[in-house]
Amino acid sequence: MNIYGFPTFNLSKVLITAEELSLDYELHLLDASKGEHKSPEHLERHPLGKIPAIEYQGDYYIESNSICRLLAEENDNRLYGNSAKDHAKVNQWIDLFGFHLGRWMGVLYFEELIKSYIPNSQANPDNIAEANEFLQQQLPVFNNALEQQNFLVNDQLSIADIIAFAYCQTQHHTQLNFNDYSNIDRWYHNMSERHAVKKAMAKLPNHISPFN
Numbered sequence: 095m096n097i098y099g100f101p102t103f104n105l106s107k108v109l110i111t112a113e114e115l116s117l118d119y120e121l122h123l124l125d126a127s128k129g130e131h132k133s134p135e136h137l138e139r140h141p142l143g144k145i146p147a148i149e150y151q152g153d154y155y156i157e158s159n160s161i162c163r164l165l166a167e168e169n170d171n172r173l174y175g176n177s178a179k180d181h182a183k184v185n186q187w188i189d190l191f192g193f194h195l196g197r198w199m200g201v202l203y204f205e206e207l208i209k210s211y212i213p214n215s216q217a218n219p220d221n222i223a224e225a226n227e228f229l230q231q232q233l234p235v236f237n238n239a240l241e242q243q244n245f246l247v248n249d250q251l252s253i254a255d256i257i258a259f260a261y262c263q264t265q266h267h268t269q270l271n272f273n274d275y276s277n278i279d280r281w282y283h284n285m286s287e288r289h290a291v292k293k294a295m296a297k298l299p300n301h302i303s304p305f306n
């Protein structure tokens with residue numbers, strides 16, 4: 095398998111999933127500052143010129159969450175569960191992050207990290223305030239889900255934890271923090287200590303920032 099991308103939380107989801115499943119892969123880091131993700135070569139992999147994309151058994155696949163599901167399903171459903179109900183429980187969390195918690199974490203990441211590297215661009219305080227307001231409403235739900243368990247679904251590691259963790263990694267580049275959320279904090283610490291997570295992150299030169 096070939097994995098293409100530059101360091102952001104969407105690439106980190108895929109790398110951690112691949113490492114947790116002990117898959118063989120080659121990582122091709124693209125240089126965002128040179129626009130390598132908009133090259134004709136990469137547009138063949140991803141028609142919108144975005145990352146991540148993978149080449150797997152002769153086909154290209156895009157969309158980080160779909161890639162994580164594919165890899166889990168191709169490997170005995172490890173990290174995804176075996177029934178439609180298990181899948182729904184995992185997908186609930188993936189969607190909660192994609193459309194809600196992770197969406198707002200992504201706004202902070204864009205406003206506070208990415209914009210600082212875009213010439214003539216400034217963080218928009220209204221967008222930051224809106225993201226913080228929604229996060230204050232939504233983080234307690236996430237924190238409560240981890241009150242009695244170490245993982246989000248059936249108390250077993252799944253791609254829901256990996257995807258949620260990748261969004262939460264944005265805390266290292268934004269004002270996001272989990273000081274008031276002890277269960278999230280414990281879960282985040284435990285996830286960070288996993289061998290697969292350390293191995294994946296060691297491959298990203300600037301952690302999850304596409305810039306030096």
Ligand SMILES: N[C@@H](CCC(=O)N[C@@H](CS)C(=O)NCC(=O)O)C(=O)O
Pocket residue numbers: 102103104105131143144145146156157158159
């Ligand atoms: N929903 C997509 C998002 C892909 C995406 O927007 N990737 C960003 C980096 S995190 C990107 O490629 N940005 C560069 C661009 O849009 O030009 C996924 O999960 O893979």
